Amino acid sequence: MSSSVQIQKENRVAVLTIDRPKALNALNEEVLLELRSVISELENISVVILTGSGEKAFVAGADISQMSGMTPLQARAFSELGHSVIELIERSPYITIAAVNGFALGGGLELAMACDLIYASKNAKLGLPETNLGIIPGFGGTVNLVARIGFHRAMEMILTGKPISADEARTLGLILEVFEPQDLIPKVKEMANKLSKKGILSLLAARRLVRSAAAHSKEKAMLLERESFATLFSSGEPREGMNAFLEKREPHFSLPS
Numbered sequence: 283m284s285s286s287v288q289i290q291k292e293n294r295v296a297v298l299t300i301d302r303p304k305a306l307n308a309l310n311e312e313v314l315l316e317l318r319s320v321i322s323e324l325e326n327i328s329v330v331i332l333t334g335s336g337e338k339a340f341v342a343g344a345d346i347s348q349m350s351g352m353t354p355l356q357a358r359a360f361s362e363l364g365h366s367v368i369e370l371i372e373r374s375p376y377i378t379i380a381a382v383n384g385f386a387l388g389g390g391l392e393l394a395m396a397c398d399l400i401y402a403s404k405n406a407k408l409g410l411p412e413t414n415l416g417i418i419p420g421f422g423g424t425v426n427l428v429a430r431i432g433f434h435r436a437m438e439m440i441l442t443g444k445p446i447s448a449d450e451a452r453t454l455g456l457i458l459e460v461f462e463p464q465d466l467i468p469k470v471k472e473m474a475n476k477l478s479k480k481g482i483l484s485l486l487a488a489r490r491l492v493r494s495a496a497a498h499s500k501e502k503a504m505l506l507e508r509e510s511f512a513t514l515f516s517s518g519e520p521r522e523g524m525n526a527f528l529e530k531r532e533p534h535f536s537l538p539s
């Protein structure tokens with residue numbers, strides 16, 4: 283069976299490559315289902331890098347040829363499938379990094395925004411061009427773009443559908459760094475390797491708190507932080523991390539089984 287998601291594992295880091303270059307890695311139902319099962323089944327991994335195959339595209343969006351014939355019910359099911367993938371990534375038991383190596387449009391940008399960190403190559407173009415097709419973002423774009431860049435810029439990007447360059451995206455805070463195309467994956471792997479050496483429970487607790495901060499009152503968010511801070515001490519991570527500091531050695535965190 284041909285696969286449209288390639289998996290490459292190295293120590294605790296996995297690189298998932300959406301591999302449908304003839305359609306610029308567009309997300310059809312089959313790719314989304316495969317991505318969902320790959321994401322749910324990964325084991326012994328602390329960091330996942332998500333990227334697209336080829337030099338042109340990360341993901342050029344949801345598959346337009348598949349969507350063009352959809353009924354409203356099919357469109358709802360397709361959007362629900364996209365949402366299930368986005369939510370799985372957001373709650374995954376590992377940290378996720380999007381390495382945007384070209385076009386990240388529509389569902390492609392929505393997929394990148396599900397990740398915890400986003401880096402891009404100089405040639406990347408990012409946008410939500412759905413309104414050019416008579417549709418709207420369906421994989422979380424109207425919610426997550428606002429959360430990432432604020433109301434007014436998100437409104438402009440969604441209403442105009444005009445993609446922005448990697449440099450513009452960096453200025454807006456949508457992506458973190460811009461690299462030469464050949465440097466993108468090595469640099470992102472370097473970052474992933476560093477993160478993968480940390481305790482996964484503390485990374486995931488921090489990720490959960492940062493992601494949920496805006497959804498709670500300050501009082502509730504501070505309470506959740508105190509509770510998570512305390513709960514972590516029932517794992518071995520604080521002991522190992524702080525003993526290593528005091529003993530002037532590198533910490534060695536094991537993955538929970």
Ligand code: CAA
Binds near residue numbers: 308389411
């Ligand atoms: N769906 C299906 N096929 C796509 C695609 C997509 N989103 N994007 C590109 N392709 C296909 C093209 O049809 C073309 O196929 P053929 O060779 O068989 O004709 C192939 O990929 C190469 O694309 P182009 O020839 O168009 O390449 P280009 O360099 O001239 O242009 C591009 C690149 C600007 C990205 C252009 O392909 C484009 O505009 N693509 C559509 C982008 C888009 O609108 N994305 C949003 C989709 S809607 C969405 O994502 C909804 C949602 O939120 C759920």
